[in-house]
Amino acid sequence: MHDSSLSRRHVLASGLAAGLSVLAGCGGVGNDTATEGADTALRLSLAQVDGPLRERYVHEREEPDDNWDVQALDAALNDESYTTQLRKPFFADPDDPAYVVHEGTYYQLGSVIVDEVTETHPVLRLFEPAEDPERTIDGGEDGPLPEADQRAIQIAQMAARARGNAGGYPVGLVQRGGYVYRSETARNDSELLAEDGPDYVTYRDTTYEVAVSREQFHEPVYRPTAEPVADDPERMEAILTATFVGARVSQTDLSTEAQRILAEASADEYSETHPFSDAYAELLRALDKRAYIDGNIRKDAGVRSTQDEMIRYEDVYYEYILRFSTEPET
Structure with a gap:
């Protein structure tokens, strides 16, 4: 184990850590003002999902998701005591549930917080x-540092x-403005954490000064859960449809022109600038996206880029995507 006393690098980090703020990235269009000389277009694209939703969202007990904690799965299915720290055992929550089928029964997997621990990393x-x-x-990757440090x-x-x-x-990778060494193996292997470790590193032709601090983290403790929700494939499919599928559209609901737009969006992409044609507005209503139809679409509550x-x-x-973009004036 490396010496945990503070070096100059560690003192530098401790002085700066409190002042660091978390910067979160934003997707889509970041400005409500259209680009000069361009009109805002609303683009629609669709991709067909092959087969039933069960094939996408339900895992066999013998073939669990690679990200799941298998011990947690065993414990949840057998009603045994088991906990995980910091990370949810199935990376699942009510808005993004996980499912497994075992001996003909379908289970929704999740977790509940049962404790909190304080760790120093x-x-x-x-x-x-x-x-x-x-x-x-x-x-x-070609440098001499251990893989954990790389x-x-x-x-x-x-x-x-x-x-x-x-x-x-x-944000899922970067924490507190840097990288947190949570693995004991990584800490033991690290050269950057050593008292006599390097003060500067180069990554892709850019040189950085190294700062290391040891900080407290308050981490939740999770107990895995497995709730039986269905005992036949048809009911499981209905559950998945209710969970993940929004609008239900049929050809009889759409005009010929709206059907054409939907076909074009499925084959490639379809876009219009505001004000939209009657057929595009009709399709947006069928998709229950009425907020996009009015003239102030980028400021409407609940409308993301x-x-x-x-x-x-x-x-x-x-699966379909609605996104804003700008189209140059012709």
């Missing part, structure tokens, strides 16, 4: 050097690049 942050370093070390640098540099810039970084949802058209499922 090292946090790696990277900063622009205050002066030209005399010595640096390659932090990339991953830490790869993630921490995302936060370093994002400071002061629009665009953000992947991008929406990705699922519909059933006749007896076929489709």
Whole structure:
């Protein structure tokens, strides 16, 4: 185990950690003002979902999702005591549930918080050097650092690049403006965490100053759950449809022109600028996207720059995306 005493690098990090703010990336269009010389277009595209939803959302007990905690699955199905710390055992919540079928019964998987623990973990942050370093070390895949440190640098540099810039970084990877060493194996293998570790690293031709601090984290403790919800495929399909599918549309509900737009969006993409044609407005109403129809669409409550949802058209499922973009004036 490396010495946990604070070096100059650790002191630097502890002084800066409190002042760091989390920068979250935003998707879609970030400005409510249309680009000069361009009109705002609403684009629609569809992709057919092959087969029943069970094939997409339900896993066999013998073939669980690779991200699941298999021990948690066994415990939940057998009503045994088991907990996970920090991460949900099935990465599932009410808005994005997970399902498994076992001996003919379908279960919805989830978890409940049963406790909280306080842990201390090292946090790696990277900063622009205050002066030209005399010595640096390659932090990339071809460098000499252990794999755990290479991953830490790869993630921490995302936060370093994002400071002061629009665009953000992947919040699921970056935490507290850097990378958190939660694995004991990674901590033991790390050279960056050592008292005599490098003060500077280079990643993709950019040099960063290394800062390491040890900080407290309050982490939830989860108990896995498995709730039986169906005992036949048809009822399971109905549950999945109710959970994931929005509008149900049939050809008899649409005019010939609206059907043509839907076919074009399925084959490639369809777009119009506002004000929309009668057929496009008709289709948006059928999709229950009425808020897009009026003239102030980008400021309406509940209207995001991008929406990705699922519909059933006749007896076929489709994923569809509505997104704003700009089209140059011709």
